Amino acid sequence: MENSLFGLTEDQIAEFGLTFGVGAFILFMLFIVLNLARESKAGKFGTFVLFLVLSFGMLGFIAKNVIQWFIHL
């Protein structure tokens, strides 16, 4: 019999954790970059570049997963 906790299977818990875990991690990264920009006195344009690059990186990560999922369908 498949292990379950509160009616959820291991796979479901892992998927839930991964989805929300990665989301929370991305928010944490944004927070770190904001602090980094402040502390390093990157200036306003520096802050813009840092956030833009980070956002593009995250977008790339999401796009890669979507493309992989689409190809494996």
Added chain:
Amino acid sequence: MNDKLARVSPVSRVTLASPLLWLIRGWRDFVRHPLPGLLHGLCVTLFGALLYAVADQQFWLLVGAFSGFLLVAPVLATGLYAVSRELERDRLMSLAELVALWRGRDSRLVGFGLLLCLAGTAWVLTSASLMVLLAPAPINTVVDFLRHVVLSESPLLFEFWVLLGGLLAAPIFASSVLTLPMLIDRDCLPMNAVRASWRAVADHPLVLAFWASLIACLVLVGLLSFLLGLLVVVPLLAHASWHAYRDLSASASAASAVGGR
């Protein structure tokens, strides 16, 4: 008195929620007068399909053509900024007026478009060099790119490529986010419009980074939907860019009025 002012003048406060508001207002403009937007979207989609048909087997040529095309797309969308401006005046712009706008061949827009093309070329050359250095196999077709870069076993190659794209996009975005609507709206020199654009980015770095990411996200959806999404994405972003210009320039005027006191 303040209440009265708030009612009379449009929103001049720019917050992190503003990009979403610009999209909503852009969507309203599109729905209110859809024909010019759909025609622009159709032209972009057909041109994209033509590029793909011609350069399918020459991947870097295809990427170069697409990147250059997407960089120049804001110039191609100038007609839609004018449509949004007329909608603010409760007036529907006719297709004849749009054609007349294009026939005007504003040398400022042509010059700025050429500069964007040059920037696009530099962008593609840099990404191509990165891929030649890091990709495990030669990339000649879209399938090669998907196999060796997107599905690559070597970790983070694709993400690194996109990060580099972000780094190169930052100055181009900062130079053009306000420039084109401003050139349509005012009789000013391109250099002054570019300066205003950089000032807006320096005044609202987080908001404009969010706006750039939303644009990238929507364009990506348009491209991944076999270009069909561009039919709607192009006019939506063009109308929304007009509203971004309106809010950001209103915010800059308010700030300079406060500073001047």
